[in-house]
Amino acid sequence: MSTLATSMTSRRMSNQGHVAVGLATVAVGFAVSAALNGLSPSWVIVWSFMLYPIAVYVSSRILEDRRQATDRLVRVSVTLAFVVVVLPLASLVWTVIREGAARFDATFLTGNMRLTPEDLAAQNGGEAVGGAFHAMVGTLIVTSVAALIAIPLGLFTAIYLVEYGRGRLVKAITSMVDVMTGIPSIVAGLFSYALFVLILGPGTRTGLAGGVALSVLMTPVVVRSAEEMLRLVPNELREASYALGVPRWKTIVKVVLPTAIAGILTGSTLAIARVIGETAPLLVTVGLAQETNLNPFDGRMTTLPVYTYYQYVQPGIPTDAGQSRAWAAALMLVIIVAVLFTLGRVLARVLQPKGMR
Numbered sequence: 001m002s003t004l005a006t007s008m009t010s011r012r013m014s015n016q017g018h019v020a021v022g023l024a025t026v027a028v029g030f031a032v033s034a035a036l037n038g039l040s041p042s043w044v045i046v047w048s049f050m051l052y053p054i055a056v057y058v059s060s061r062i063l064e065d066r067r068q069a070t071d072r073l074v075r076v077s078v079t080l081a082f083v084v085v086v087l088p089l090a091s092l093v094w095t096v097i098r099e100g101a102a103r104f105d106a107t108f109l110t111g112n113m114r115l116t117p118e119d120l121a122a123q124n125g126g127e128a129v130g131g132a133f134h135a136m137v138g139t140l141i142v143t144s145v146a147a148l149i150a151i152p153l154g155l156f157t158a159i160y161l162v163e164y165g166r167g168r169l170v171k172a173i174t175s176m177v178d179v180m181t182g183i184p185s186i187v188a189g190l191f192s193y194a195l196f197v198l199i200l201g202p203g204t205r206t207g208l209a210g211g212v213a214l215s216v217l218m219t220p221v222v223v224r225s226a227e228e229m230l231r232l233v234p235n236e237l238r239e240a241s242y243a244l245g246v247p248r249w250k251t252i253v254k255v256v257l258p259t260a261i262a263g264i265l266t267g268s269t270l271a272i273a274r275v276i277g278e279t280a281p282l283l284v285t286v287g288l289a290q291e292t293n294l295n296p297f298d299g300r301m302t303t304l305p306v307y308t309y310y311q312y313v314q315p316g317i318p319t320d321a322g323q324s325r326a327w328a329a330a331l332m333l334v335i336i337v338a339v340l341f342t343l344g345r346v347l348a349r350v351l352q353p354k355g356m357r
Helices: 002-010 015-036 041-063 066-101 106-110 117-124 133-164 168-181 185-200 207-231 235-243 248-276 280-285 304-313 319-351
Strands: none
Touching: 015 041, 041 066, 066 319, 106 133, 133 168, 133 207, 133 248, 133 304, 133 319, 168 207, 185 207, 185 280, 207 248, 207 280, 235 248, 248 319, 280 304, 304 319
């Protein structure tokens, strides 16, 4: 009562008032859930989330005015939307860590799936055998090939669109990039497979083919992100460079790219993260191998997404062993993506011009 009285006197809804409204909303949500859906914690949360913005708006209208009530309604709605997005992500990450940590050991990190009869017997006895070292190496090689193809091609395309392009060709390239953005991953895999079959013959599966397939998916992301970053560079910087007699190509290299390098690196990192978990195109182009293959130009390779897929759908006997390896491979994939993001942010910070840090 004192909290509400203070709020009414000051015509402001205090933090304690928000807490009181939240507790009242949870109580109402509990009662509604018990009446309609039974005593389910999930439904209590759902009803509380749905009722809390309404309760805040009504309380603010009583204690404050319509403008403040509308502001609080929008703030609460945005905050709840953020929580709704973050909760599934946090749950997913926690599940992967919980399930994958049990098998995340030295054997998993250094071994492969070329199991001997002794290994199979040990696995049937409950020992942890088999690893994903060959899949980790394959993922890094295939993704590196894709990045070496897509990042320079996408960056040069973005530079042309922003700095040089005019007329119908720019519209055609932009339309093509938009179309490529929506290409299903399996279509990219079939394109790469057909290309290498025409060149090298039927049944060709190599890391290079997988890299080409992933580069088809990466390129439009790199183009779009780099294009937006280049457009954010102020024209005054270009004009100042031109006024000093610097050629356009050197202005791009010395002024435009260093200014936009942080955003370009971030976009490239996002593009790599976009494709590093793709499974369908790699099933078609790279295939599956039981041992480590360091040559992307010859022979099949295994990547972590394909390894995870096969270990989960074809776990062998006992099934728990294969599924444990699948969860551990998923955890390794999450760690690689996290490391890539961290590395991208560090490089963007280091390479950014001093005046913009």
